[in-house]
Structure formats: C-alpha cells, structure tokens
Amino acid sequence: MARVHIGQITRALVVEGPDPSLDAALEKGGITVHRVGGSPSESELIELIHSTGSQVIFKRSRTMVTRAVIEACPTLLGIQLCCIGDDSVDKQACADHGVLVFNDPVSNARSVVELAVSHLIALARRLYETDLACRAGVWEKTNEGRYEVKGKVLGVLGLGNIGRQVARAADAMGMTIRFFDSRYAATEVGIEFGWEESQSIEDLFRKSDFVTAHLSARDANGRSNDGVLSRDVLSQLGAERGEGCPRIFLNLSRGFLHDPEDLKALIASGQIRRAAVDVFPDEPRGTEPWVNPYKDHPQVIVTPHIGASTQEAQPRIARRVARTFLRFSHYGSVRDMVFSPKIKLGLVEDGAEGKVLLGVAHSTTRGTKRAIDDAIYQSGASNLSSVHKDFEDLGVAYDLAAIDRALSEEEIRGLVENAAQITGDEQAIRSVRQISLS
Numbered sequence: 001m002a003r004v005h006i007g008q009i010t011r012a013l014v015v016e017g018p019d020p021s022l023d024a025a026l027e028k029g030g031i032t033v034h035r036v037g038g039s040p041s042e043s044e045l046i047e048l049i050h051s052t053g054s055q056v057i058f059k060r061s062r063t064m065v066t067r068a069v070i071e072a073c074p075t076l077l078g079i080q081l082c083c084i085g086d087d088s089v090d091k092q093a094c095a096d097h098g099v100l101v102f103n104d105p106v107s108n109a110r111s112v113v114e115l116a117v118s119h120l121i122a123l124a125r126r127l128y129e130t131d132l133a134c135r136a137g138v139w140e141k142t143n144e145g146r147y148e149v150k151g152k153v154l155g156v157l158g159l160g161n162i163g164r165q166v167a168r169a170a171d172a173m174g175m176t177i178r179f180f181d182s183r184y185a186a187t188e189v190g191i192e193f194g195w196e197e198s199q200s201i202e203d204l205f206r207k208s209d210f211v212t213a214h215l216s217a218r219d220a221n222g223r224s225n226d227g228v229l230s231r232d233v234l235s236q237l238g239a240e241r242g243e244g245c246p247r248i249f250l251n252l253s254r255g256f257l258h259d260p261e262d263l264k265a266l267i268a269s270g271q272i273r274r275a276a277v278d279v280f281p282d283e284p285r286g287t288e289p290w291v292n293p294y295k296d297h298p299q300v301i302v303t304p305h306i307g308a309s310t311q312e313a314q315p316r317i318a319r320r321v322a323r324t325f326l327r328f329s330h331y332g333s334v335r336d337m338v339f340s341p342k343i344k345l346g347l348v349e350d351g352a353e354g355k356v357l358l359g360v361a362h363s364t365t366r367g368t369k370r371a372i373d374d375a376i377y378q379s380g381a382s383n384l385s386s387v388h389k390d391f392e393d394l395g396v397a398y399d400l401a402a403i404d405r406a407l408s409e410e411e412i413r414g415l416v417e418n419a420a421q422i423t424g425d426e427q428a429i430r431s432v433r434q435i436s437l438s
C-alpha cells in the first residue's frame with residue numbers, strides 16, 4: 001500500500017541522544033519531537049512509532065531500522081541518520097516502501113581529521129607507550145623507534161571528504177602525500193594538489209611510511225570494502241621505503257576493512273610497527289560488554305569509535321540534519337540521500353507561494369513516471385517543472401513536480417491505481433507527499 005501524506009512532516013521520533021539543539025531546530029520548523037534516551041530494540045521502536053505517530057526517525061548508528069520496522073509502521077516517510085554510516089538501516093526495505101533515508105556526510109569530518117593527525121605524531125614518537133612506561137617508573141630516554149613526520153610519505157587510502165583533509169593537514173606538516181582512490185573525481189583532486197598517485201592499494205602500501213585508511217563502505221562501483229585490507233596487503237606497508245621506515249597504520253574509517261587478527265600478527269612480526277584503530281568488525285551496542293582485540297598489543301592505540309565524538313561535531317551534525325530534513329518536509333527537496341549520496345534535487349524553496357509540490361517515490365518499472373504525469377494532466381493541473389532521479393540499485397526513483405493546483409486525495413489514490421494498472425506492479429507507487437506552499 002502506498003504511503004500518502006498531505007502537508008509537511010509534523011512528528012519526529014529522536015533516539016540515541018543526538019545533540020539537544022536538534023529538537024529546537026525541528027520544533028521551529030513545525031515538527032513535534034518525541035525524544036527517548038538509548039537505542040530501542042526492534043519491538044520497542046515499533047511501539048514508539050505507533051504511540052507517537054512519528055513520520056520520521058532521527059537516529060545515530062546503533063538503532064536498527066529493519067524491514068519489520070518499516071513494514072509495521074506505515075506512517076514512516078523518512079529516516080534521518082545523525083551520522084555518516086547507514087549500515088543500521090535496511091535501505092532496500094525503505095526503498096520498497098518509499099521511505100527516504102538521509103545522513104550527514106560532512107559535519108563530523110573535521111573531528112575525524114584531527115584525530116587522525118594527532119595519531120600521526122603520537123605514534124611516530126611512541127607517546128602512548130612512553131606515557132605508560134613513565135607511569136610504571138621507567139625512564140626510557142632513547143630515540144629508538146621515534147621519528148619525525150616531516151619528509152615521510154603518508155599514504156592516504158580514499159581521498160574523499162576526510163582523506164583529502166587529512167592529506168592537506170599532513171602536507172602542511174611537511175609530509176609527502178601519496179594517495180589511491182578508485183573514483184575519478186577524487187583522483188583529480190589529488191593530482192590538482194600535486195600529490196603522488198598510486199595505481200593500486202598494494203602500491204600505496206609499498207611506497208608509504210604511514211598509511212591512513214579513509215574508505216567508504218563501498219567503492220564507486222558499489223563493491224563492498226569488506227576485507228579489502230587483507231594480511232597480504234597490510235604486510236606490504238613500507239616495503240619500498242627501507243627497513244628503518246616507521247610503518248604506521250591508521251584505520252579510523254570502517255571496522256571491516258581489515259581483520260584484527262591480521263594486524264596483530266603483523267605487529268607481532270614487526271612488519272607494522274604501530275597502529276591506531278577507532279573502528280572494529282564487532283562494535284557493541286549500548287552497554288553490551290566488549291573485548292578489545294588489541295588489549296595485549298600496546299603498539300595498537302585503540303579508541304571506541306570516537307572519531308566524531310567532539311563537543312563541536314555533534315551540534316554541527318544537529319544543525320545540518322535539521323536543515324536537510326526540514327527542506328524535505330517543507331519543499332520535498334532532497335540532499336544527503338544515502339540511496340545516492342552525491343545527488344541534490346529540489347525545485348522551489350522561498351518565494352513559491354501558491355505552488356503545490358508533489359513528491360513521489362516510485363518503482364523504476366517502465367511507465368510509472370508516465371502514470372504520474374498523466375494523473376497530473378487528467379486532474380486539470382499543470383506540471384510547471386519537475387526533477388527526477390532513478391536509484392537503479394534499489395529499484396526506486398524519486399520524482400518531484402511543482403504543479404499549479406493541489407490534487408484531491410481521491411485523485412492521488414487514482415494516481416496510485418493508474419500506475420499499478422499501467423505497469424502491472426501493485427507497488428509501482430511507494431509513497432506520495434503533497435505540499436501546498438502558501
């Protein structure tokens with residue numbers, strides 16, 4: 001059954017404690033907020049959505065939005081992640097039911113960049129182990145295993161938003177930047193900065209003194225990066241840099257890029273001297289117990305996924321996600337959509353009095369878009385302008401049209417039925433939202 005909603009979004013469920021400034025921003029935009037602490041289970045989440053009539057969930061990364069949640073909650077029209085990672089949401093289920101999913105791909109970058117940069121020098125100078133030794137009363141005044149970063153080669157794996165900023169900061173500290181990214185646009189940025197390009201991950205590892213990984217979950221072709229840093233790849237670190245090179249590895253991006261057992265084995269053999277890890281294959285939810293896989297390896301500095309946990313990042317995220325979602329609520333505009341992160345769709349925002357916006361999430365089955373246009377035409381309304389995007393991987397599309405008069409609920413139901421008839425697909429239209437601008 002298609003989800004049909006007339007007007008702006010008015011009710012939000014906020015879980016997992018995003019910055020409190022979010023609530024005020026949403027309330028100002030006409031959304032009543034129901035905030036609960038912690039990370040609800042599947043059944044608790046369904047119960048919360050039912051009892052509050054929420055149309056959107058604002059959440060961080062721990063609460064799982066499963067197919068069962070989406071199917072049990074027909075009021076839901078959107079999921080707004082207050083973070084980058086979208087692994088906690090069943091995107092296919094959302095696409096199947098016309099629930100749009102947004103994240104924030106930019107606001108926490110600076111915090112991650114600063115953590116990465118702090119590790120470069122701290123690991124190169126063995127600060128963490130030295131502090132432990134001093135606490136134990138050991139006066140170890142030696143230059144052994146301590147390096148300057150100036151003049152060393154930093155291999156940046158993934159030259160996206162974060163990798164690029166780490167590279168710029170390290171460049172400013174006198175490091176030589178080498179990079180590998182499989183995305184053309186990212187590579188162009190690296191070349192423009194005058195950095196050295198590797199043609200493969202292995203080449204990057206071989207030619208670098210330090211490697212910092214800033215990969216997204218998938219590459220530009222949608223291939224998963226699960227296990228992309230095998231023991232063989234990791235063991236190449238510094239292979240062409242001479243025996244005395246620092247051989248330091250950082251992973252502040254995704255826990256599944258490498259297996260902790262591989263990193264421990266390479267630390268034990270000295271092929272990697274030191275590492276910093278902020279992300280893990282199995283991260284605990286809430287207060288679940290957790291065993292640090294590196295607890296017996298003081299050369300590996302471990303932090304509990306705090307790359308973005310700063311006083312500054314959380315309010316910045318709250319501000320951006322509120323703006324993203326309010327634009328969707330008020331104007332049907334989309335940006336930061338996890339179905340295709342780089343897209344931006346919008347029609348009219350300020351100064352569009354009298355127009356009506358029709359946002360439709362529908363299947364990519366041939367003929368569905370035509371059914372929407374027909375329904376607008378047959379209702380006597382004129383389509384003033386429209387934007388459209390197919391998300392082929394998920395079999396869903398989003399169509400936003402500005403029309404000159406509102407469709408009745410009956411006409412909207414007719415649109416849904418017409419599309420089903422034309423395409424032979426009962427689920428051709430997944431959700432419809434009509435917003436009258438006054």
Ligand SMILES: NC(=O)c1ccc[n+]([C@@H]2O[C@H](COP(=O)([O-])OP(=O)(O)OC[C@H]3O[C@@H](n4cnc5c(N)ncnc54)[C@H](O)[C@@H]3O)[C@@H](O)[C@H]2O)c1
Binds near residue numbers: 158159162183217219
């Ligand atoms: N530790 C934390 O708290 C924290 C906080 C924010 C982001 N992150 C993570 O950091 C990572 C980077 O974030 P971002 O905003 O820079 O992402 P981004 O999408 O801007 O950049 C990722 C880059 O990696 C490249 N890439 C992906 N797979 C590749 C492969 N196999 N080979 C070569 N290049 C590949 C992409 O082309 C892209 O340029 C993400 O995984 C994100 O989830 C972690």
